[in-house]
Amino acid sequence: MEVKNVSFSYNQKEDQLKSINLAVEPGKITTIIGPNGCGKSTLLEVMSSHNAPQKGQIILDGKLIQQYKSKELAKKLSVVHQKNEIPFDINVENLVSYGRMPYKRFFHHHNSEEDEEVIDWALSITNLQSKRKEKVEQLSGGERQRVWIAMALAQKTPILFLDEPTTYLDVYYQFEILELIKKLNREYNITIVMVLHDMNQAIRYSDWIIVMKNGEIVTEGSPKEVITEGMIESIYGVRAIVNHNDQSGFYVVPMGVARRNDNAT
Ligand SMILES: Nc1ncnc2c1ncn2[C@@H]1O[C@H](COP(=O)(O)OP(=O)(O)OP(=O)(O)O)[C@@H](O)[C@H]1O
CATH class of the missing domain: 3.40.50.300 (P-loop containing nucleotide triphosphate hydrolases)
Structure with a gap:
């Protein structure tokens, strides 16, 4: 791209x-x-x-x-957005199955065998098989994020x-x-x-x-x-130490504000 x-x-x-x-x-x-x-x-x-x-x-x-x-x-191309609205009362597998929409013809809402296989794959890779019948709104934040990713994955x-x-x-x-x-x-x-x-x-x-x-x-x-x-100082206006050690590899420690950042955007 x-x-x-x-x-x-x-x-x-x-x-x-x-x-x-x-x-x-x-x-x-x-x-x-x-x-x-x-x-x-x-x-x-x-x-x-x-x-x-x-x-x-x-x-x-x-x-x-x-x-x-x-x-x-x-x-x-599939997208997991920053903010997502959960349709009312929907369970995990039904929400994930929305990802199959591009593969369906108008007014054909049922899942084909291939749709079911892909939905199973998306649920299993995101570790949601055991939650598939649960309501999305009752899941934890981390589980919900996996549901949105599973829906995007169902788009294949x-x-x-x-x-x-x-x-x-x-x-x-x-x-x-x-x-x-x-x-x-x-x-x-x-x-x-x-x-x-x-x-x-x-x-x-x-x-x-x-x-x-x-x-x-x-x-x-x-x-x-x-x-x-x-880069960190000029882009964010923050002082930072960039370091390396064998255990953690290369890492950043932000230390504090370097200057007033009136122009962050
Ligand atoms: N729908 C919109 N209508 C008008 N202006 C918008 C809209 N969405 C974003 N903007 C403006 O466009 C600019 C870029 O916003 P954007 O959300 O792309 O930034 P970002 O880098 O993703 O920010 P953040 O890290 O806060 O999520 C901002 O000035 C924002 O106010």
């Missing part, structure tokens, strides 16, 4: 994305980081054709993204976008979700593009990191190239 010179504005006054250029490498985990409001979610929304850019092109498998029919695109797409998949989760569930994402990438070869805030998680789980500020990409590269004390 390639993003070429893309600009996007919600209000026609100011661009929330300014001339974005990037390429998503197939089979890798790409993570977008940057301060609140810098345009990370907006970029995912534009890359998934949820919003159309005013300028530039997004190309997926050699074709402009707006030329895909919605069902056709939904077989290539080669590309998965996740917007802040670990937000609101305790540290155990954060690792559980990130390990699942890594497994989807390493064992099932699903290309991942995700937004994260935690730099240590970005270091540990990404092949490639894109850093945004003010609607622009300011730098990108491998975690080691990108996560530096200088």
